[in-house]
Each structure stands twice: as C-alpha cells, then as structure tokens.
Amino acid sequence: MEAVAVLGSIPGVLRAPAGVNRRRNRARARGSAIVTRSAARRPSLGRGVSPEPEARESRQHAAPLNGSVPGAPRGATPAPKSNSREGTKTNAVPLGFIVAAGGPSSVATSAVEALAKAKKLAEDAARRGVPGPRVVASTVTTLPKRKVLESDPSLMNPARAPNLLETAGAPRSVVLVDGASRLWITEDGRVQLRRWKKAKTPGGMPTEDLVSTAHVQLPKECVDVPGTFTRTVRDDDGNAIGAEVRWGVVARLRVESATSRCFGGGAGVDDWSAKLAEGFVAEFSVNAEACVEPEHAMAEFKVDVDVAGDWFGGGHLMKQHWPLNLGCWEVGPHYPFDNGPNGINTLVATHWVTSRGLAVLADPDTPYLHVGLNAPKPKGAWDSLVSNRSFGVGIQNATRLILPMKQGERQGDGVLRLQARAGFHKGRGAFSMDHPMIGWEAKSSAVVGSIDEGLDRDYEDESQWLSMRVGLLALDNVKHATEACLQTLKKPSGAPPSEVIRAPIWTTWARYKQNVDQRKTLTFAREILENKLPRSVMEIDDKWQSGYGELDFDPYKFPDPKGMVDELHAMGFKVTLWVMPFIEEDTDAYREGKPLGYFVESDHLHHPFDAIVNGLKPGFFKWWNAPPVVALDVTNPAAVEWFVNRLESLRSRYGIDGYKFDAGEPCFLPRHFETHKPLTHPSEYTRCWVQNVAARFELAEVRTGHHTTGTSLLTRMGDRFSDWGTGNGLRSIIPTLLTSGITGYPFCLPDMIGGNAYFGRFPDRELLVRWAQANALMPALQFSLAPWDVGSEAADLTRRSLEIREMVVEKLVHLTEAAAHSLEPMCRPMWWLAPEDEETYRIQDQFAVGDDVIVAPVVEKGKTRRDVYLTEGLWVEASDPHGKVFVGGQWTRDFLAPLEKLPCFMRVAIGEEEYCDVGDMWEDPPASNSEQ
Structure with missing residues (x-):
C-alpha cells in the first residue's frame, strides 16, 4: 500500500481535520491511511527497543531523541528541521513526519509527492461529501530523499545496537555504541545513556536500562542557531562511534566512544580519560568571543540527578551528605579549600558514581572548573542579599553557615552542573561566590587530552573556546562504576608504613594548641604509657619553630630537641613535626629565599586598606594564624629542593622520622598570584605540594589533594568540630571516610578523636568514647585530647575500642597493601x-x-x-x-x-x-x- 498522507505542522502540506478519528475505519476500508497525532504510535525498532528515550524536557525546546514528533505513527520518518536563520531555503521541513502505510521501507520520498496525494484525497472526499484533509498552502520546501538505517536483526546482541532514522548528511539524532552501552545524541544537545543488562533468570530476555539523561546548556546566543550534525564516524560494522553537533560558530558538542577515540586525538598516558575501558567521552565547547559577554561565557554540561539514582563522590565537603543528593551543593569553584565558600573542603575529586551504575568523570585540569549538584533554587530577591558566599580564614569561619545545605531546607535544581568558565568571578544574583582566585588568570595552553587534539582547527582562534570534557559510563552497578573510575587514577608506589596502621598517632595540637613545648610533649608521652594505650607516632604540632617557615626548634620552648627526640624513641614513639608551605617575613628563611625567587609573587592587595589595617604587603596573605606569610613556590624546582633540603637537614640533626604536611590548598595564595611555572588550574599548586614535597618522605601525612592518588601518604580529613553533628562533627566522619575511599584515597586518616576543641568546646565522656569507637577500625587513627582527662571510664572504654582494632589489625595491614595496587577502598560503603x-x-x-x-x-x-x-x-x-x-x-x-x-x-x-x-x-x- 502506498503512502497517502502527510500530517503535522508542515508548511505547505496539510492538517488533519477535526473529527477525522471518527472516520478512521471508513478511511482504512477505502485503502487510505489517515492518522492523527492523538492516535499515533512511536516507531518500533524491535522487541524491547524504543528509539525515543524518555528524556526530560529541557529549556532549549528540545526535539524528541529520534527526531520524530511525540506520538508519531509507526513507520513515520522524521522530517528535518528548517534552517531559516540566513534566509536561504534548505531541504528541511520542521516538526513534521511522513506517514508510510507500508512501514519504513515505503517512505514517501518528497513533500511534493505527499502534497499531490493529499490534494487527491481532499478531492475524493469532496466528491463523496465527507470531510477530508485540508490543504493549507500551495508551496512546500522540497524534502530530501531519506534512508533508513536498518537495526540489527537480532536485538539480543548489544554490541550491534540499533541506529535511528537519519537524514542524509544531517541526522537529527545519532546513537553511539560502545560495548553494551548506547548513547543518544540529538541536535539540540540532549544526551541519553542506556545499557543492556543480562536477563536475571535463565532463558529470560535482556533488558535495556535507562542509566542517565543529560544535556548541554546552550548559551543564549544559540537561541536562533539550530544545531546540525556535521560529522559522524562509524566502525566497520556500521555502528556510530563518534558524532559532532555544531551551533554555528558559537558552540559544538563532540562525543566519541572511549575505546575508539575516533576523532584522532587519542589520549596521552597521563590523560584523565586514557584508561577508560568503555563508555563515552564528550566535549562541549563554547566560543567565548562569539558571546555578548565573553568574560561570563561558560561551557556547561548538565546531568539529571534523579534519573541516575543516588550520588556519591566529588570530594570532601564541610557537611558531607551521603548520598550527595540529600544535600544542595551550590555551584562554586572546584579546587581544594579550607572551608570553601560553598562547603568544598580540602580534598577534591572529579568523578561521581550513582546507584544505577552511572559514572561521570570531569577533566580535572579544566582551568576554571565550577561544580554544583542539586544546587538550591533561589527563593527570590531576598536570596540575592543574604546568600552571598565568601571564603574566610580563622575566626571568620566561626559564624559561617556550614554547607552544603540539606535537601528540604531548600529545593534543589536536580542536576549535576559541570562548568568550564571563562574565568573566576563572583557570579550574579543569589549564591554568588567570593574567593581568592577571582581575577587570577590560568595559563593559556591547549589541554592535553582534548578529544579533538591533533585535528585541523576549524576556527582561527581556538584559544577562545571553552571546553568542558566529560566521561559518561554505564556499568552494571555502583561498585563497578566506582572501580572503572579508580582504574583511571594513578596508583600509589606502595603502602604507608605499617606502624601507623597498627597503632594510633598521638598529636599535641588539640590538647596544647600553640602552647606546646618540650616539657609538655614528654609529659604527654609518659601519660600515654601510664594509661597503657598503644602508640606509633608523637606528632609535635604548631608553634615548635622559632618562626613560621624557619624549620628549626624554638630554643626557649625546646632547649634540647635532640634529647627529647631520643627519649621519645626510647618510649616507642616515632617523631614527626608539623610543617606547611608558609614563611613569615621576620625569619632567616625569608631573607634567604626572597632574593632567589622561591616564593609566590603578587603585586595586588585585595583591599586598599589591607596594608594599613592588616599589615599586608604584596605577596603576603592572611591565614588561620598570625602574622601574614608568603607561600613557597612549589612550581619552582630550585625552591622545592631548597625546602626539602632544609627538611632533610632538620631530620638528620635531631633524628626526626617524618612530617605532618599541613595546608597546600590554593585558597590561601595571594590574589592575582604568579608562580615560576604558570598554572593551568589552581589545583596544580596542591599537586606540586603533595607530589614534589610531601611524597619525598616515607612517614608523612597530608590533608589536601586533587588528582594526587599516586602517593603512599596518609591523607587526613580536615579539622573536625567537637560536636555530634553532620556539619563537620562526629556524624560527618563516616561519610567523609567513605568518600575518600571511592575517590581514590584509601589511606584515610580521620581527624583527631574528639575533634579539635575549637572555641573552648571540649567533648564530654559520651562524645569522646563514641568518637573513639567510630574511628577504631578506620585505616589509621589519631588522638590528641587525652581520654584520661575526661575521666577514668572514658580511658577504659577507649582502651576497649582499641582492643577490637587489635582483632582486625592484620586485616587492615593487608588491605593497605592491596589498596596500593588497586586503589580499592579499605573501608567500604555498604553498597x-x-x-x-x-x-x-x-x-x-x-x-x-x-x-x-x-x-x-x-x-x-x-x-x-x-x-x-x-x-x-x-x-x-x-x-x-x-x-x-x-x-x-x-x-x-x-x-x-x-x-x-x-x-x-x-x-x-x-x-x-x-x-x-x-x-x-x-x-x-x-x-x-x-x-x-
């Protein structure tokens, strides 16, 4: 039976008259096929496969994923869109479809033929005196000939996923294939990820699960610029493995299967996506110079939260929600902070996994990366006045709201936002972010691992394009998704020293703060022995130096440091010292390093009155202590060697065994800073501090990291408050521990048992004992607040918790060795x-x-x-x-x-x-x- 009607809002074709449904049977009896939208069915590609995924509507007036109008009849071929932006006719007709009564193989070939048939139907209906199709225009735009890409005859083979209908040269949607995963891409920038799953029962049918929906956020300059597929790459079997959509010269989206890297750039050995064994790599780029406000341009990739289930990963937060979608993580800069403006904290990661098996990986070197997950929706103008966020230090943090907020306190927007911005700026309206990187400029260079690396450039100035690179994987479950992410990360060179796993670290900080001295340190050690508590390390914390950065003992507080260290060794302690990359002005270290260019430079002050009120000079900055300091330039190899040699000298003179490396987050650096080696991302400072300095010492710990999984260092949680809460108190410990493990930091060192007793808030007996129990079986643990100071019962119950650790300590040691090879968490989520x-x-x-x-x-x-x-x-x-x-x-x-x-x-x-x-x-x- 030949095709006899064209339906839809196609200019120059026809409209289905009201009441035509009542005459459906009579029309069919006469050999006609008259179908209305309300009665239409979706095209079928075979059992268990729907070519039109159930995606959410985007704000971008997205077309259906198979290019058809929702409710299109079976066998309908989608009509291509019209591109009238430049006033030229094209072979495209918007929002229509051609009804082929004989199925996909007998599709009408042109709108002209369809119009002729429609006129004939109208004339026949008029002769019989019954209502018929009404022709609403006399001219049409010519439709191109269409081809149908046949799906694999056997849908049981997921490797041969069915392709959708295409328009020759410019398909409205493409399905990419990689193993058991399929990724739909549409011309409006929507993406949907599905995966075939084996039957749960013998002889059952495999199912195709919807794992994720996502879309790119097109800039407003693309409102009148339709997207067009400009490139599709297929493998030898005809499966699409790469596709590109462009929106004029404003934006483009390139997607390729992770195993093919078909766009020619490939992935370097150190590239963030080099070790992806399956899935897809997407790169959404926006031409900043084509935007009205180039300085506020961004390339944003959005992933729907609810579709993918419960979310985990992304790094440490001040209020560590587990799963993450129980909170409202505000969009903000994604680099390590000490209590960042949106709650991001000292350890940052750029992958997320979900309970439905989705893994999302972002390029960690995106220069101005911003992230938010289920960010709170503003409540109106009031939010613009009271919800401005800012970074603070020291006492400034005492009155700040602990973030992220909890879902319920606010309604979240339901998306993971990954943004590559043109620069760091505060933003506009509610939830603006003020932080030290505002005004800093990243090094301008091509980012290794771009999926178009090595290709001929299509535009004159590629440097003006902002690119957000994202990996999307659909795995069987959340564990496999996590393992796939961990596989992409660098593995440690070995496990931490076993002594810090077998027995607790003891530190002077929470008990003595800056009042530590030689007498108190030795007294503390003797009390530990008297209370028969196990020990591995005595860590001498802040204010042991004569000046910050001097790296020598204060002779008044520590008159005989060598004798003290020898006595601690005799009592069974290793000895470590607290150090950070800061140097105060009135030290020999500053006077030596300044002329050599060993410190981070800046000629900018945040406020004009900083010099008068805060005593700041260019290059100096405030931190949680006084006085102001400069930062070691860890990008300068000569500066690094100078600093490490001084640490080695300290170790050899006094018998020191290792160091606690504090700070290292770029949030402390001066505004508009300059380093010896220009940085492409603020986190590069953190990486240099961890990898070039701390990793040089076997017995060491750090508290910060971003893509620094390749060391055997203990990675400590940020300072905890001495309370029960989820906002950086006791209930935040386990979620933070689990987040460390699934983001590639298995050697997690929880902060001191009982917290830091800041602002005079000391834990009572119950809090201290429950904290000791919670930490007892974690990879490592540390004390500072003495249990016996709380009472004899607290000391006895703490000792009992450590006895339980003795029962599994060999297992913990074994797990550290296994984690060094695989990065598998030592302490694991229940899932x-x-x-x-x-x-x-x-x-x-x-x-x-x-x-x-x-x-x-x-x-x-x-x-x-x-x-x-x-x-x-x-x-x-x-x-x-x-x-x-x-x-x-x-x-x-x-x-x-x-x-x-x-x-x-x-x-x-x-x-x-x-x-x-x-x-x-x-x-x-x-x-x-x-x-x-």
Whole structure:
C-alpha cells in the first residue's frame, strides 16, 4: 500500500481535520491511511527497543531523541528541521513526519509527492461529501530523499545496537555504541545513556536500562542557531562511534566512544580519560568571543540527578551528605579549600558514581572548573542579599553557615552542573561566590587530552573556546562504576608504613594548641604509657619553630630537641613535626629565599586598606594564624629542593622520622598570584605540594589533594568540630571516610578523636568514647585530647575500642597493601558488599572493613540502641564469635549498644556454617536484642 498522507505542522502540506478519528475505519476500508497525532504510535525498532528515550524536557525546546514528533505513527520518518536563520531555503521541513502505510521501507520520498496525494484525497472526499484533509498552502520546501538505517536483526546482541532514522548528511539524532552501552545524541544537545543488562533468570530476555539523561546548556546566543550534525564516524560494522553537533560558530558538542577515540586525538598516558575501558567521552565547547559577554561565557554540561539514582563522590565537603543528593551543593569553584565558600573542603575529586551504575568523570585540569549538584533554587530577591558566599580564614569561619545545605531546607535544581568558565568571578544574583582566585588568570595552553587534539582547527582562534570534557559510563552497578573510575587514577608506589596502621598517632595540637613545648610533649608521652594505650607516632604540632617557615626548634620552648627526640624513641614513639608551605617575613628563611625567587609573587592587595589595617604587603596573605606569610613556590624546582633540603637537614640533626604536611590548598595564595611555572588550574599548586614535597618522605601525612592518588601518604580529613553533628562533627566522619575511599584515597586518616576543641568546646565522656569507637577500625587513627582527662571510664572504654582494632589489625595491614595496587577502598560503603541491594545506598553510619567486617558505631547523642543492616551471608559479633548468628540481607532493629559497646560484626567464613548453632540464628530481625 502506498503512502497517502502527510500530517503535522508542515508548511505547505496539510492538517488533519477535526473529527477525522471518527472516520478512521471508513478511511482504512477505502485503502487510505489517515492518522492523527492523538492516535499515533512511536516507531518500533524491535522487541524491547524504543528509539525515543524518555528524556526530560529541557529549556532549549528540545526535539524528541529520534527526531520524530511525540506520538508519531509507526513507520513515520522524521522530517528535518528548517534552517531559516540566513534566509536561504534548505531541504528541511520542521516538526513534521511522513506517514508510510507500508512501514519504513515505503517512505514517501518528497513533500511534493505527499502534497499531490493529499490534494487527491481532499478531492475524493469532496466528491463523496465527507470531510477530508485540508490543504493549507500551495508551496512546500522540497524534502530530501531519506534512508533508513536498518537495526540489527537480532536485538539480543548489544554490541550491534540499533541506529535511528537519519537524514542524509544531517541526522537529527545519532546513537553511539560502545560495548553494551548506547548513547543518544540529538541536535539540540540532549544526551541519553542506556545499557543492556543480562536477563536475571535463565532463558529470560535482556533488558535495556535507562542509566542517565543529560544535556548541554546552550548559551543564549544559540537561541536562533539550530544545531546540525556535521560529522559522524562509524566502525566497520556500521555502528556510530563518534558524532559532532555544531551551533554555528558559537558552540559544538563532540562525543566519541572511549575505546575508539575516533576523532584522532587519542589520549596521552597521563590523560584523565586514557584508561577508560568503555563508555563515552564528550566535549562541549563554547566560543567565548562569539558571546555578548565573553568574560561570563561558560561551557556547561548538565546531568539529571534523579534519573541516575543516588550520588556519591566529588570530594570532601564541610557537611558531607551521603548520598550527595540529600544535600544542595551550590555551584562554586572546584579546587581544594579550607572551608570553601560553598562547603568544598580540602580534598577534591572529579568523578561521581550513582546507584544505577552511572559514572561521570570531569577533566580535572579544566582551568576554571565550577561544580554544583542539586544546587538550591533561589527563593527570590531576598536570596540575592543574604546568600552571598565568601571564603574566610580563622575566626571568620566561626559564624559561617556550614554547607552544603540539606535537601528540604531548600529545593534543589536536580542536576549535576559541570562548568568550564571563562574565568573566576563572583557570579550574579543569589549564591554568588567570593574567593581568592577571582581575577587570577590560568595559563593559556591547549589541554592535553582534548578529544579533538591533533585535528585541523576549524576556527582561527581556538584559544577562545571553552571546553568542558566529560566521561559518561554505564556499568552494571555502583561498585563497578566506582572501580572503572579508580582504574583511571594513578596508583600509589606502595603502602604507608605499617606502624601507623597498627597503632594510633598521638598529636599535641588539640590538647596544647600553640602552647606546646618540650616539657609538655614528654609529659604527654609518659601519660600515654601510664594509661597503657598503644602508640606509633608523637606528632609535635604548631608553634615548635622559632618562626613560621624557619624549620628549626624554638630554643626557649625546646632547649634540647635532640634529647627529647631520643627519649621519645626510647618510649616507642616515632617523631614527626608539623610543617606547611608558609614563611613569615621576620625569619632567616625569608631573607634567604626572597632574593632567589622561591616564593609566590603578587603585586595586588585585595583591599586598599589591607596594608594599613592588616599589615599586608604584596605577596603576603592572611591565614588561620598570625602574622601574614608568603607561600613557597612549589612550581619552582630550585625552591622545592631548597625546602626539602632544609627538611632533610632538620631530620638528620635531631633524628626526626617524618612530617605532618599541613595546608597546600590554593585558597590561601595571594590574589592575582604568579608562580615560576604558570598554572593551568589552581589545583596544580596542591599537586606540586603533595607530589614534589610531601611524597619525598616515607612517614608523612597530608590533608589536601586533587588528582594526587599516586602517593603512599596518609591523607587526613580536615579539622573536625567537637560536636555530634553532620556539619563537620562526629556524624560527618563516616561519610567523609567513605568518600575518600571511592575517590581514590584509601589511606584515610580521620581527624583527631574528639575533634579539635575549637572555641573552648571540649567533648564530654559520651562524645569522646563514641568518637573513639567510630574511628577504631578506620585505616589509621589519631588522638590528641587525652581520654584520661575526661575521666577514668572514658580511658577504659577507649582502651576497649582499641582492643577490637587489635582483632582486625592484620586485616587492615593487608588491605593497605592491596589498596596500593588497586586503589580499592579499605573501608567500604555498604553498597560495595551488595551493590544491587537498594537498602545499602543510603546507609551513612556504617562501613565495611574489606568484605568481611561490618562496623556500625553509635553516632547520635544519648542513643543506646541502633538499627544495623547486614548484607547477605551469616554474621557474628566480633566480641562474641561463638554467640548468636545473624542472617544477612535484612535489618536488625534496635540492636543494643550501650556506651561500652561498639557494634561490630564478622562474616562467618565459608565452610564454617555447619558449626553455627542453628537455634541462635535469626531468620527474621528481632524487635531488640538483650544482653545474655
């Protein structure tokens, strides 16, 4: 049967008259095919496959993903769009489709033929005296001939994913294929990621899961510029593996399969996407010079949050929500901070994973990278007055709101935003961000790993293009997604020294602050021995030097540093010293290094009155202490060697074993700073501090990082407040630990047990004991506030927690060695043990040590019972391995956990089930357990 009608709002064709549905059967009986939008069905490509994914509507008036109008009849061929921007006719007709009664193989070939057939239908209807199609214009734009790309006959083979209908030379949508994943791209910049999943039952059909939807945010200059596919690359089997969409000279989107890198640039050995084993790499670019306000231009990639499930990763936050979509992470600069303006903290990562198996990776070297996830929606003009964010130091942070806010306090926008901006600026309206990098200019250079690297440039000045590069992977589950991200990161050269895993670090900071001296240090060490508590390191913290950056003991406070170190060694302690990359002016170190150019330079002051009020000079800056300081230029190899040699000299003179490397975040650098080697991203300062300085020492810890996973250093959490809260208190510890592990930092050192006692807030007995229990089975732990100062009971209960650690310490040592090879977390989220168990995704107060130990500490004030979730398997309490056996895969409600008890469970080993007392096994969770 030949095609007989064209429907839709096609200029010069026809419109379906009202009431035509009532005459459908009569029309069909006469051999006609008259179909209306309301009765239309979507094109079918075979069982289980829909060529039109269920994507959210974007603000950009997005066309359906298969190029058809929603509700198009089966077999309808999408009509291409009209490009009338320059007043020229093209072979494109907007928002229409051609009805082919015989299916896709008998598509009408031109609008002229369709119009002729439509006129004939109208004349026949008039002769019979019945309503018929109404021709609304007498001229049409010629439609091009169309081709149908046939899908694979066997949809059981996911490697041959079906392609969509195309217009010769300019398809409205393309489906890229990589293994079991398929990525839809449309001309309006929408993206949808799907994955074939094997049948769960033998003989069942595989299913195709929607994993993610995303879109690029087109600049307003693209409102009248339609997108056009300008390039499609196919493999030998005909599958599309790369595509490019352009919006004139304003924007472009290039996407390629990760395994093909078909656009010719390839990935260097150090490129962030070089080790992706599957998935897709997208690059969205915007020509800043083509924008009305070039300084505010950005290339933004948005990923819908809700579609992908629960989200994890991205780095440390002051209020560490787990999962992240429980919070409202405001869009802000993405580099390491000490309490950043939007809550970003000392450790930054650029990958995220979700419970549906999505992995999103951003290029860590994006020069002006901004990130937000489920950012709060402004509530009106009032927000513009009260929600301005700014970075502060020291006492300035005491009154700041702890961010990110919680979902519910605000309504989030429901997207992950990844932005490559033209520069750092405060922004406009609500939630503007003031921070030290504003006004700083990145080094202008091509970024290694661009997916068009090596290709001929299409425009004269490529440097004006802002590029946001993103990797999108669809894996079977959240664990596999995390492993795929970790695979892209550098692996450590080895594990940390085992002594810091086997026993706690003791530090002087929280107990003595800056009043530390030789007598107090030795007294502290003796008290630790008297209370029979294990020890590995005595860390002498702030104010041991005669001046910041001098790197020598204050002779008044430490009259015999060599004798002190020898005595500490005799008591079983290694000795480390606190250092940072700051140097104050009144030191020999400053006088020596300044003429040699060893410090970061700047000729800019933030405010004109800084020199008078704050005593600042160009190049100097405020930090959490006084006086103002300059920063070591860690991009200068000569400066690095000078600093490291001074540390080595200190070590050899006094017998020091290692160092606690503090700071290193670029947020402290002076405004408009200049370094020996120009930086492309602020985080390069952090990387140089970690990799070029701290990593030179075996026994060392750092607190900051961004793409610095390739060291064996302990990475410490930022300073914690001595309270119970999720806002940087006790309840933030486990989510931050888990975030460290899944972002590639398995050697996590939680901050001091009990917090830092800032502003005179000391922990009471309950908080200190519960904190010690929570930290007891983490990779490493450290004390400063002495448990015996809180009371003898606190000391006894702390000792009991450390005895539990002794039971699993060999396992912890083994896990450090394994993590050095794979970066797998030592302490794991519950979903790592059961990645497809939905109950595990939002558990934020438990963790697993390896795969066989589950720790469920009490982290709420006054609680003596808690619910515990155990994954599939049989489990026993670590403190009673021959007692009751718990059947996993379910909750145990109201588990009794008095102050003296740390709920900890060990998996019953395979082969030992027969020795379990079946009478003690709980198939159903009890209402509570009692002490027996």
